[in-house]
Amino acid sequence: MELKQNLNQKQVQGLSLTQGMRQSILILQSDAIDLADYLSEQSLENPLFDVHVNLDMPFIDSEGGKSYQIKDEQQSLFEYLLDQVQLTMRKTPLRDLVIYLIEQLDPNGYLTMSDEEIYSELPDITPIMLLDAKTLLHQLDPPGIGARDLQECLYLQAEADNANKAIMSMLSDNFELFTRHEWKKLKRALKLSNAQLQEDVDFIQSLSANPGQRYTSQNEQYVVPELQVKKNKDKLTLSITKYGQPQLIFAEETYDRLSKSTDAEVEKYIRDKYSQYKTLEYNLQRRVETISIIGRCIVKAQYKFFMQESQALEPLLIRDVAQKLQMSESTVSRTINGKYIQTDFGIFELKNFFSRRSKVTVGEEQSVDQVKVKIKHILNNEDKKKPLSDQKISEMLVEDGLQIARRTVAKYREQLGFPATSRRRI
Numbered sequence: 028m029e030l031k032q033n034l035n036q037k038q039v040q041g042l043s044l045t046q047g048m049r050q051s052i053l054i055l056q057s058d059a060i061d062l063a064d065y066l067s068e069q070s071l072e073n074p075l076f077d078v079h080v081n082l083d084m085p086f087i088d089s090e091g092g093k094s095y096q097i098k099d100e101q102q103s104l105f106e107y108l109l110d111q112v113q114l115t116m117r118k119t120p121l122r123d124l125v126i127y128l129i130e131q132l133d134p135n136g137y138l139t140m141s142d143e144e145i146y147s148e149l150p151d152i153t154p155i156m157l158l159d160a161k162t163l164l165h166q167l168d169p170p171g172i173g174a175r176d177l178q179e180c181l182y183l184q185a186e187a188d189n190a191n192k193a194i195m196s197m198l199s200d201n202f203e204l205f206t207r208h209e210w211k212k213l214k215r216a217l218k219l220s221n222a223q224l225q226e227d228v229d230f231i232q233s234l235s236a237n238p239g240q241r242y243t244s245q246n247e248q249y250v251v252p253e254l255q256v257k258k259n260k261d262k263l264t265l266s267i268t269k270y271g272q273p274q275l276i277f278a279e280e281t282y283d284r285l286s287k288s289t290d291a292e293v294e295k296y297i298r299d300k301y302s303q304y305k306t307l308e309y310n311l312q313r314r315v316e317t318i319s320i321i322g323r324c325i326v327k328a329q330y331k332f333f334m335q336e337s338q339a340l341e342p343l344l345i346r347d348v349a350q351k352l353q354m355s356e357s358t359v360s361r362t363i364n365g366k367y368i369q370t371d372f373g374i375f376e377l378k379n380f381f382s383r384r385s386k387v388t389v390g391e392e393q394s395v396d397q398v399k400v401k402i403k404h405i406l407n408n409e410d411k412k413k414p415l416s417d418q419k420i421s422e423m424l425v426e427d428g429l430q431i432a433r434r435t436v437a438k439y440r441e442q443l444g445f446p447a448t449s450r451r452r453i
Contacts, residue, residue: 047306050148051187054310055358056168056238057316057366059251059272062314066307074285075304077276087422104136104239105129107364111167114345115356124152124160128173135240136172138164168360171238178202184234193217194227205231247321252369254377256333263333265326267315267371274402275308282327317354321362324348325380332380333370339400343381398429400441406445412449 052070057065063080108129117154127149131140136159145157164173170187174180182198194218195373197205204213205228214224285297325348331337345363349356363377371377411416411446415423417436445451 047310051310051313052361053241056315056364058360059253061365063273066275067233069298069307073300073303073422075278075282076307077278079274080272094188104132104134108132108167108172111345111360111380115360115376116163121156121160121163124149124156125163128160128164132173136169136174137261138173153288168357169235171235176234179314180236180238181231181234184238184402185231190230191227191273193219193223194230197227197231229399240325250367250374252367253318254368255365256326256368256370258334258371261334262325265319267319272315272447274304275313276302277304317362318356318366320352321348321359322368323351323375325363325368325377329385335372337400340380341397345381373393398424399443400433401427401429402439403443403445404439406443406451409451411451414448416448 032039037429041159045259046106054062063078066078066080070076070201079144079148080105109126112122112125116125128138128145131138131145142154142157146152161173165183167173168182171180172183174183174207182195185198195213197213199218201213204216210224210228213219217224217225219227235424253267253272256265268354282297282301285293288297290293313319326333328341328343328347345359348354349359352359363381367374367452368377375451402420405420417440421431421433424436
């Protein structure tokens with residue numbers, strides 16, 4: 028394997044993510060089925076608890092039948108990254124460049140094109156623009172996306188976790204020693220004890236060499252909604268569903284028996300396992316609370332949709348929810364991905380309630396979804412003997428306060444399934 032040393036080391040003040048914090052992130056971004064699998068694995072390594080997950084009891088759908096909904100198709104890596112870009116970045120030439128870079132990624136998430144190849148295809152961009160675009164790409168989830176090679180991929184993941192100085196040095200200046208397993212030289216160069224070296228190496232080995240791999244699987248997947256919204260007259264109530272919510276069953280007798288041991292190793296073992304159990308319990312509770320609070324924010328923002336007063340979504344960005352709840356955008360992004368809400372009229376993924384804003388000249392902001400509804404209304408009510416041109420629809424929207432170009436109208440019309448003017452004429 029050819030390794031390129033093309034990274035610059037930098038020190039950043041911050042706390043290293045503990046194993047519990049990394050576990051918290053993993054639990055938050057997992058859907059109900061993946062979470063059940065993860066907890067089952069954890070229980071095999073810890074005698075102090077068992078896991079009970081009620082995935083065998085399907086929910087009742089809107090037609091009275093009992094079945095899990097099957098995902099139409101698994102989201103690709105490109106779609107996942109594109110969603111993050113569209114919901115967090117304003118439309119600028121820099122955002123277009125980030126999307127271009129995403130299109131060049133291989134299935135594992137690596138950017139295989141050299142800077143020279145990019146400049147040859149995009150001669151108008153500057154080195155600063157490309158650097159900024161790659162920086163934004165590297166900030167997307169999952170960490171490690173957009174790396175040139177394995178070394179940079181691991182470095183980006185460690186940087187995202189605020190890894191300590193020794194780990195960052197192993198992945199930059201001393202990466203060759205690390206890949207050759209020259210532990211003595213590495214320990215001497217970084218002035219580490221055996222225990223510190225082992226802990227840092229374990230951390231690096233926990234990182235992923237293929238961050239995009241989880242999005243390449245095409246296995247059939249089922250949807251288990253974790254939120255449920257019900258309509259009662261003019262009010263909406265939101266609750267956590269019982270389906271798929273795991274329960275940790277603490278083995279109290281086992282704990283009491285082992286905790287009475289006078290053997291020092293047994294005492295240390297039981298303390299460690301109890302601490303792992305409490306951390307897992309805490310992270311599961313935080314997951315439920317985070318999903319719930321973000322769900323309430325979404326339901327409040329999209330009240331008319333859930334009340335079935337409108338099929339159009341209100342403009343809502345990940346950034347809006349993050350700022351309102353004082354969370355990071357990455358936390359919101361992880362929470363809404365793969366999480367579903369059950370309504371009386373269907374099951375929806377939380378991320379689908381985020382709608383991009385459309386440029387408006389007068390009045391309040393409106394989402395792209397709302398603009399499409401207006402276009403659909405115009406087309407449904409036009410004179411079929413004299414159908415409206417895209418330019419005429421654009422002018423009508425401008426009069427209504429929406430600055431929508433003709434080509435944008437044409438794009439939305441096609442997405443709505445309406446043919447061109449000549450083909451609509453009766």
